[in-house]
Amino acid sequence: MALPLYLEPRVETRPAALLREERFLRGLVGALGSPLNVVLPDQLADNVARFRAMYRKHQLSGPICFAHKANRSSALMRRLAATDASADVASLGELQHALGSGFTPDRIMATGPKTPEFLWLAARTGVTVHVDNRAELDQLAALIRSYALPRVRILLRLSAFESPGVKVLSRTSRFGTPVRELESALSAVDGHSGAVELIGVGFHLDTTSVGEKALALEGSIRAMDELRERGVSPRVVDIGGGFGVNYLAHHEQWERYTTELTRAVLGRRPPLTWRGHGYGLRDDAGTLRGSLALYPAYRPLAGEQYLDELLSAPAPSLGGRPLSTLLLENLYDLCVEPGRALVDQCGLVLARVLEVRRTEAGEHLVRLEAKADDIGLEDHGVFMDPVLIGHEDTGHGRDGGDDAVGVYLAGGLCLEAGLISRRTVFLPRLPRPGDLLAFVNTAGYVMDFQATGAQRLPVARGVAVWQDGEDGGPWQWSLDEQYWPTLRQEGQA
Numbered sequence: 001m002a003l004p005l006y007l008e009p010r011v012e013t014r015p016a017a018l019l020r021e022e023r024f025l026r027g028l029v030g031a032l033g034s035p036l037n038v039v040l041p042d043q044l045a046d047n048v049a050r051f052r053a054m055y056r057k058h059q060l061s062g063p064i065c066f067a068h069k070a071n072r073s074s075a076l077m078r079r080l081a082a083t084d085a086s087a088d089v090a091s092l093g094e095l096q097h098a099l100g101s102g103f104t105p106d107r108i109m110a111t112g113p114k115t116p117e118f119l120w121l122a123a124r125t126g127v128t129v130h131v132d133n134r135a136e137l138d139q140l141a142a143l144i145r146s147y148a149l150p151r152v153r154i155l156l157r158l159s160a161f162e163s164p165g166v167k168v169l170s171r172t173s174r175f176g177t178p179v180r181e182l183e184s185a186l187s188a189v190d191g192h193s194g195a196v197e198l199i200g201v202g203f204h205l206d207t208t209s210v211g212e213k214a215l216a217l218e219g220s221i222r223a224m225d226e227l228r229e230r231g232v233s234p235r236v237v238d239i240g241g242g243f244g245v246n247y248l249a250h251h252e253q254w255e256r257y258t259t260e261l262t263r264a265v266l267g268r269r270p271p272l273t274w275r276g277h278g279y280g281l282r283d284d285a286g287t288l289r290g291s292l293a294l295y296p297a298y299r300p301l302a303g304e305q306y307l308d309e310l311l312s313a314p315a316p317s318l319g320g321r322p323l324s325t326l327l328l329e330n331l332y333d334l335c336v337e338p339g340r341a342l343v344d345q346c347g348l349v350l351a352r353v354l355e356v357r358r359t360e361a362g363e364h365l366v367r368l369e370a371k372a373d374d375i376g377l378e379d380h381g382v383f384m385d386p387v388l389i390g391h392e393d394t395g396h397g398r399d400g401g402d403d404a405v406g407v408y409l410a411g412g413l414c415l416e417a418g419l420i421s422r423r424t425v426f427l428p429r430l431p432r433p434g435d436l437l438a439f440v441n442t443a444g445y446v447m448d449f450q451a452t453g454a455q456r457l458p459v460a461r462g463v464a465v466w467q468d469g470e471d472g473g474p475w476q477w478s479l480d481e482q483y484w485p486t487l488r489q490e491g492q493a
């Protein structure tokens with residue numbers, strides 16, 4: 001066949017060591033079923049430490065809040081509670097989970113759209129509330145008054161930042177108070193001063209653009225100045241999440257795959273997708289239209305490196321000095337809310353191969369014991385190959401080798417919606433029934449964000465795995481809900 005177009009995942013030391021443990025992984029799936037969600041709590045602690053090191057580099061302090069919505073796991077939350085990180089919760093259930101995992105209210109921030117119950121429990125326990133808009137502020141203040149609750153610390157979520165000089169596009173958001181309405185928002189806060197204490201401002205932008213975020217951070221620092229002019233002493237600037245993950249090991253593979261995909265859409269090479277699916281691209285009489293609706297899977301600037309870049313960006317309207325310097329000089333705490341970036345390398349989904357067959361058109365169809373919603377790579381637009389467990393060369397052998405093959409991965413449904421990949425996935429050899437595929441680096445959204453109990457098929461079980469001792473040692477596991485940080489010490493004892 002033609003040269004395989006691999007998209008080899010970026011796998012760091014700890015998950016790479018786990019992938020070599022074929023017997024251990026087979027034992028887990030044998031006991032607990034396929035698909036199986038596996039999380040690596042210790043990796044999360046390492047990721048927190050990397051963000052903290054970047055804070056130190058810029059001499060900044062403040063909370064690193066994990067955006068809980070990225071993963072439901074209890075093991076991850078409990079391990080996180082044993083670090084210096086905080087939790088960003090966006091629902092009543094997430095708040096309860098954070099409290100029950102060991103986060104004290106001073107380490108919890110409530111964000112996102114809120115129900116009355118969520119607001120009440122947040123206020124009752126004294127977590128910081130990231131207030132989205134005027135109506136939410138009024139609702140929160142009314143609850144605090146009618147239940148005689150203590151004063152709640154709040155942050156104002158801002159949006160629609162404008163650049164004073166050159167026009168930089170800041171995308172409009174459904175969320176937050178536009179900065180031009182700050183004045184009236186502050187009057188509203190004044191009116192509720194018995195119920196709430198304003199401690200700062202924040203934003204969350206769903207963009208990869210450092211420029212857009214730098215503009216928002218600069219605007220937030222100016223908003224902090226405005227707060228001070230009104231006699232408030234704000235101390236926290238929250239820059240939200242969206243630091244991103246680099247999923248792929250090789251830039252060339254990403255370039256080549258997307259180039260070939262474009263050619264395939266134009267009919268200039270054999271198809272790379274199921275029944276002409278274009279991932280946002282289409283052929284208009286020989287002209288390419290649309291744009292690839294994909295996550296930029298190869299993303300060298302991600303995680304704490306992205307934070308570094310953002311903090312180093314200059315603030316043109318504030319003397320052109322770096323944003324981090326402005327935060328430091330004002331003694332403002334920096335708050336970040338990474339979801340995806342904090343669970344980078346923290347989990348994988350294992351799925352067993354049930355059947356391998358050829359379609360009438362000659363395509364290889366690999367049916368897995370899993371549903372498409374168990375492995376949301378397609379939904380999240382992340383192009384990344386699974387790893388065939390037990391194949392010596394998990395690195396995919398750059399040039400393929402003779403056994404390399406392109407396949408489509410299917411789930412339980414005999415519908416197109418049941419496809420786990422609508423793109424051709426290249427594997428080092430054709431899988432056999434009983435083989436295990438590992439979808440690595442899926443702890444951020446991909447693992448359980450879409451999981452349902454459709455067809456009365458079980459939702460994937462979750463396990464936490466770890467190694468005793470600093471330099472490896474045998475792998476241990478527990479059911480996700482049985483994991484507590486103390487298990488590690490017990491193992492070591």
Ligand SMILES: *Cc1c(COP(=O)(O)O)cnc(C)c1O
Pocket residue numbers: 067069070088111112204240241242243244337338339340341
């Ligand atoms: C989803 C979300 C985050 C996390 O976003 P990531 O892209 O996963 O880092 C942070 N803050 C808010 C308010 C969010 O809605």
